[in-house]
Amino acid sequence: MLSLRSLNKQYERGKSVLSDVSLDFPAHGVVAIIGPSGTGKSTLIRCINQLVEPTSGEVWLGGKELTKLRGAALRAARREIGMVFQEYNLVERLSVIENLLCGRLGYVPLWRIWTRNYPESDIARAFELLDRVGLGDFATRRADALSGGQRQRVGIARAVMQSPRLLLADEPTSSLDPRTSVEIMTLMRDIAAEQNIPVIINIHDVALARRFATRIVGMSAGRVVFDGPPDELKDHHLTEIYGGSASGEWIG
Numbered sequence: 001m002l003s004l005r006s007l008n009k010q011y012e013r014g015k016s017v018l019s020d021v022s023l024d025f026p027a028h029g030v031v032a033i034i035g036p037s038g039t040g041k042s043t044l045i046r047c048i049n050q051l052v053e054p055t056s057g058e059v060w061l062g063g064k065e066l067t068k069l070r071g072a073a074l075r076a077a078r079r080e081i082g083m084v085f086q087e088y089n090l091v092e093r094l095s096v097i098e099n100l101l102c103g104r105l106g107y108v109p110l111w112r113i114w115t116r117n118y119p120e121s122d123i124a125r126a127f128e129l130l131d132r133v134g135l136g137d138f139a140t141r142r143a144d145a146l147s148g149g150q151r152q153r154v155g156i157a158r159a160v161m162q163s164p165r166l167l168l169a170d171e172p173t174s175s176l177d178p179r180t181s182v183e184i185m186t187l188m189r190d191i192a193a194e195q196n197i198p199v200i201i202n203i204h205d206v207a208l209a210r211r212f213a214t215r216i217v218g219m220s221a222g223r224v225v226f227d228g229p230p231d232e233l234k235d236h237h238l239t240e241i242y243g244g245s246a247s248g249e250w251i252g
């Protein structure tokens with residue numbers, strides 16, 4: 001479904017942030033990408049939807065090479081990839097329901113956005129999704145009056161409004177308390193399964209990755225050093241990914 005071939009990224013000449021990353025992702029399931037800070041996880045996720053342009057290598061989604069696309073063709077391909085952000089990226093002064101409708105931005109003509117004249121079917125879908133993420137009573141509330149967990153629920157619903165074939169999440173729980181983090185991971189896993197799409201999540205918390213992922217990709221210094229199911233991720237892999245740690249407190 002999604003295939004990364006020999007991806008390399010250098011923001012500065014001679015300094016590789018991603019080195020020869022090749023991964024194939026299936027059409028279902030939760031893949032967690034783990035690794036220490038600065039190891040290139042966000043860069044990898046952003047190379048998938050081309051928010052970051054790889055220095056070399058290929059990204060294929062559903063038979064299309066995204067790395068070759070430009071302009072309107074790239075925008076159309078990006079619509080098929082939903083993204084959930086650590087800091088939610090909501091439009092703070094807009095209502096919750098309008099934030100969801102922003103997920104249709106790539107699909108409806110701009111005049112409809114400017115005049116806030118969305119198709120009835122989009123509005124109905126937005127209300128349906130709001131109910132699904134447990135915020136049915138919050139439609140008219142401004143985004144800046146929500147808690148972090150509620151914001152992330154809106155972020156997830158907005159991403160699903162795009163009708164994506166793939167969901168990416170960049171540290172979606174880093175700003176949340178442990179209980180809310182579990183709720184958000186549960187929601188992402190379940191909603192992706194309901195939509196029949198895969199989800200790829202960058203995550204610092206190894207315990208959450210183990211609990212929710214069907215597959216874990218471990219990165220170190222821009223390279224993939226582990227790729228397998230959670231029960232195959234052993235302490236020596238974690239040592240390779242994170243380096244030696246006396247406390248081992250990150251081992252979930």
Ligand SMILES: Nc1ncnc2c1ncn2[C@@H]1O[C@H](COP(=O)(O)OP(=O)(O)OP(=O)(O)O)[C@@H](O)[C@H]1O
Pocket residue numbers: 011012017035036037038039040041042043044
């Ligand atoms: N736009 C940029 N320009 C230059 N360097 C960048 C840019 N974005 C990221 N980097 C560098 O690339 C490296 C990898 O960053 P990246 O954000 O991908 O890592 P990460 O594993 O997601 O880290 P974290 O877990 O802390 O978010 C870092 O050294 C970072 O400083």
